[in-house]
Amino acid sequence: MTATDLVDRLVWNMGEGTKATCHRPGTQYTADQGTVPSSDCGHRYERPGEHKVYVTAHWNIDWTAAGGDGGALTETRTTELVADLREAQVLNTR
Template sequence: MTRMQLRAIDIGIVPEEGPDRVGIVGMPQWMWVNEPRPKSFGPITRKATAGSASVTATAKVDKVVWDMGDGTTVTCVGAGTPYEDRFDTAESPDCGHRYTKQGEYEVTATSYWTVQWEGMGQSGTIPLDFEATANIVMGEAQVITQ
């Protein structure tokens, strides 16, 4: 597994991280795996050989569990859908959330991997998980009427 160099996902989220980025309470948040690659999302296969013995292992992410920082967790299967401006205020089709209070939130995405291996007449699975974090800010939209 060391040769696979598995790691946490690169977080894709709207609102984005940054000092001048603020999301709106009550609007849909989108989460996704930013540019999924074999080492950060899989699948990736490697073979190791020593003499006449060899082992082949394939690793892939089964799910990503998002701790939204507000007491809510969201489990997403698959990489999610990257947000594009043309989606406007639509809900994410596969991995989303809505905040109900303004504030700063640390979002933690835990990717759960399964490594399936076989060799030398044996086989098995090894579970792994990796965490990535992002800090986002949610604000309230103020409406002025007369």
């Protein structure tokens, strides 16, 4: 049997009532972006402290077996973590 799996999307529940859905890894921050929010997968916390975060991975799985049988499956897996934000940075735009 052969199985090929691919993450379709990650859905982040950011722990304060907001969600972000990511269909790719995201764009790395560079200084020339300034204070512009992420265009593809980002979140900005307004307050420091602990935030309980859940991420759900949505998988697409294609499989084939000897003899030609095969099919497609979907699977979801959720993981919990705590984002411990202890520093808030300020950007001076003068």
